[in-house]
Amino acid sequence: MQDVEDVSLETDKPRLSGRVHIIGLGNAGTFVAHSLASRQSPPPITLLMHQPSFYHAFRRKKWSLSVNYNGLDDIKTGFDVEVLYDNGWHKIPSKEEHLEAMNEAESDFEITENEDVAHESNDDGHIECLIVCCRSHMTDNAIRRVRHRLTSDSTILLIQNGMGVIEKLNREVFPDETNRPHYIQGVLSHALKKRDAFQVSHANVGTLILSPVVTAQTPLIEAENDTHWAPTTKYLLRLLTLTPSLVAAADTPAGILQYQLERLAVSCVLNPLTAIHECKNSELLYNYPVTRTMRLLLFEISSVICALPELRGVPGIEDRFSPERLRRQVMNVAMTHPNNSGSIQEDVKYQQNTEIEFMNGWIVDRGEELGIKCLLNYMIKQLVHSKSDIIRQRDARAVPIDVDSIILSGDPARDD
Template sequence: MYTPKASIWMRKMNTMTPKATCDQPRLHVLGLGSIGTFAAHCLAGIPAPLTPSITLLLHRPNLVDEYIRRGRKIRLETIAGEVVDCENYHVEILDNGEWHRVQTESGLSPAVLDDIIDHLIVSVKGAQTTAALKPLKHRLNASSHILFLQNGSGMVEAANEEVFTDPATRPNYLTGVISHGVTLNAPFDITHTGFSATSLGPVPRSKSDTEETAPSYLLEALPLVPRLNATTYSTLDILQIQLEKLAVNAFCNPLCALSDAKNKFLFTIPDTRRALLTEISRVIQALPELRGIPGISERFSVDKLEATVNGIIHANLETTCSMVVDLRRGQKTEILFINGYWCRRGREVGVPTPINDSLVRQILERQGDMELAKEYSLERRNGPLVEESVVLLHVTTEQICGEK
């Protein structure tokens, strides 16, 4: 477990005078799907003296109307069926490329907001990350902290390549892995379907760094919220947790989406689970960033991955994966940041990934990206182990339909 370098924020807030309320931490939330809405609801539970001011960043005017219609609250139904409302959020809307505060009664404030954002939680879908961050680029600098609380992997790299290209002015990055089951019923209305854990950790500013350089309020405050059940870890530990969650998502999301089913369906396809996790285990064992780390072979063995996957699924049997909802709505999925990650890393380390390739191709075809899907056809893949893995691919794709 990682301990923040110094409890700077706690000491600062404990010494605040009543006139120092301008020093109240300011949090902004970008992306209000199931994860982002759950995070925004949990943020309201950060206790004093670290209680923040929370701003919801919206890209669509109809979301503002919906927020007002719902009484300017975020509604959460607990696992026990209790309804918990949180309010007192600030709201900003992107209008013609400029951010404006939504005022309580008079609509949008005419003033354009360009103040620096101290702490930003990003929970948009992976493919939307860079587009969502670009309108905020001028409000983020080297003193800002961004927590990427999303499904999948590869969003940090995309942000560096397309948005924060200068390392000197790049914000500090944090990554989060959330295993709770949450269903978005409607905008600002969620159901907590499965209690689990949230894992947080710093991302090095460069490949040569081993730890973050600036202490983070988020890493200190978020673990104080019981509902979030968050723990802070080191860079290396959070990477391993992220890979475990990515293995879970690579099984749950595409297979539930292709069958239009809740998570409990996954217990009907054990052979498919074993074959896919065998492929993922091979990729992980070959990753250079984990080379020489004690316990990697055991932690990412097929048996251990199966136990991890089964544990999370069992805690979220009635949860509907986000990819299922995306396909139902005719929206783009996060497949390229989930199974696509294993395909990319497999190519980098010379491990064929025909099962992941097949799942990516099928989901891309379902969402209408036919040309992109062709890049994941078996004929386009080359490698010394492809022929050996063809049997696994054939068995798995048959079982997707045959094991129900």
């Protein structure tokens, strides 16, 4: 691959393999993996699955990922798979390898549902480029499972909603700065809708905005100069921006932060309110009490964003993040996606932890640092937590009629 060779010649370190690992195969992860596989010269792609049940679901889909464009399914295969099994990562033979083994054996060769996934161990395999598309609150646990395979030469791309994930990773997973991987932040605006596990519909074309993350060792002015980026960071940025279906573009750290904050403001309103009211986006429209709540939330959110030291000196911040402009953005998203209800409502329903601490919780925490009291955002955060607790307690009191009929299984699409 020419991209890999170009990057590798700029360093004395071993040549990059060009392999990309992906965690989180919900809407975003499926779309990114499918897009990379659609390149004329696709890179080697490994899908990381943290439960054997995810692999069995993937096998039922014939080892394929599907994106529906304008009513037509575009199916891609050829992915490598690693499954977390018995506290270690194990490489699963691809569909092509299974067919080859079957031909060599001249006998039927089939993986059963109860197949032991402990094939070739790959637990020490180095990860150069890792794309993380799982939800914010799942990220630290997901990366802990591959931490021993990441080094200071690795690059992690985070594509998710919410804020504060990198700070938590640095604090709890990579406290040693000398062994900390490099980060890229990504904001994906393609309109994607889940059809089934490993199958999504592409409703509207968007973009993927990318930017390397500024570190304490890399001043802002140097971070915007690609000569200071790690080889894996250069390679991953080049790979993604040259992938047509992603419509990816690189931006400055200050630029992508503004995209993230715009998305955060919308998420801080629609996500918790649809969860608390158990409704869709459309049902929040033209409702006066809800409109008043939205306005009060956005006044607090706007005050915090405009006071952030990271945006100090950036022109037009007060206008871009004014309460009225943020309100128009919220209403536009609600009208454009009337049937959406948000990830928080789904997580509350299935008694999972939610992203609320990385949304309204982040606004509350940053507000406290800046001396701004965000009482309504704090209340919204507590209402989501209390609703989750009520549902858990309610279900804990329920007695199943037939225990044998209960099947515990994972859904890989819930990573997104």
